[in-house]
Amino acid sequence: MSARPLPIPTNPALLKHAEERRKRLENRISDQITRFAGSMQFVYLHIVWFAAWILLGVEHYPYGLLTMIVSLEAIFLSTFVMISQNRADEKRQVLADHQWQTVQEEDQQNEQLLQLSNQILELTKAIHQMASAQSASDAHPAGSNGTQPASPRGAAGERVDVPTKRPPRDLEPGTSRP
Secondary structure, three states: OOOOOOOOOOOHHHHHHHHHHHOOHHHHHHHHHHHHHOOHHHHHHHHHHHHHHHHOOOOOOOOHHHHHHHHHHHHHHHHHHHHHHHHHHHHHHHHHHHHHHHHHHHHHHHHHHHHHHHHHHHHHHHHHHHHHHHHHHHHOOOOOOOOOOOOOEOOOOOEOOOOOOOOOHHHOOOOOOO
């Protein structure tokens, strides 16, 4: 006469909470009673019980014993309903705590990503500045007014040839072709 079992939670925090809850016998008992009391089997059982009590004449009207039994049952069931509500509140708190922890971890990850993005931006700016400075020095060699390259002169006034571009790496002195 047990009711349908509750679905197994998929959230890891709820799984851990359910495992902790199952460790105590009183929790398992209250969960079974609450599950059964919240089922249609419970309703059908009471319909049959009340009908049999009255039709078999277990006691006569005003059914004092039946009333007392039902009142005691109502007291206990209301207690189990409150226990069930407390259990639901515990689950909500576990979920809220888990979500808060997740939000905090995501916030830390976002901060790290923001720092990395700022570092990448600074490096990109530095590379652009270096590239701009390099292209400016290639376009206007030192001592030039921008029209024609100057003729470098040595200490005695003779003309000195200065290469404006570097030779390919495989043609530099001291290197050999593969």
